[in-house]
Amino acid sequence: MGACTDSNYGAQFGLPGTFCPIADYDLLVKAVDTCKDRGFSYKVGNVLSSDIFYHENPQTEKWVKMGVLAVEMEAAALYMNAARSGNRALALFTISDHLITGEATTSEQRQNTFTNMMEVALSLI
Numbered sequence: 001m002g003a004c005t006d007s008n009y010g011a012q013f014g015l016p017g018t019f020c021p022i023a024d025y026d027l028l029v030k031a032v033d034t035c036k037d038r039g040f041s042y043k044v045g046n047v048l049s050s051d052i053f054y055h056e057n058p059q060t061e062k063w064v065k066m067g068v069l070a071v072e073m074e075a076a077a078l079y080m081n082a083a084r085s086g087n088r089a090l091a092l093f094t095i096s097d098h099l100i101t102g103e104a105t106t107s108e109q110r111q112n113t114f115t116n117m118m119e120v121a122l123s124l125i
Helices: 009-013 025-038 060-065 075-085 107-113 115-123
Strands: 002-005 046-049
Touching: 002 075, 009 075, 025 115, 046 075
Parallel strands: 002 046
Antiparallel strands: none
16 A cells, blocks of 8 residues: 655655655555455555665564554555656565564465465456
């Protein structure tokens, strides 16, 4: 739905404030409806688009306290570029590693079980 960032990416647009990168609402609603129709588990919320994915001092708990669900690297730039160019964007994620507990999926699990997200993405075309 939204993408917080620790990046200075948005500075290039020369805005006189802070831009809030968000998904296209219609794409978001269609993705949620698809998940409901197919019985897929899903969450809608904010992610952190970080310049550094495996940070030495991540301060993950602070982001969690603000309701951030996951860390990734591209959504904020995707949303900003879409807004600037007058296009629509929606970032979809499948979580592979838990940064607080250390739980992680294997490469085989990632290869063979992350198909729900792909089905949702293809339903948006």
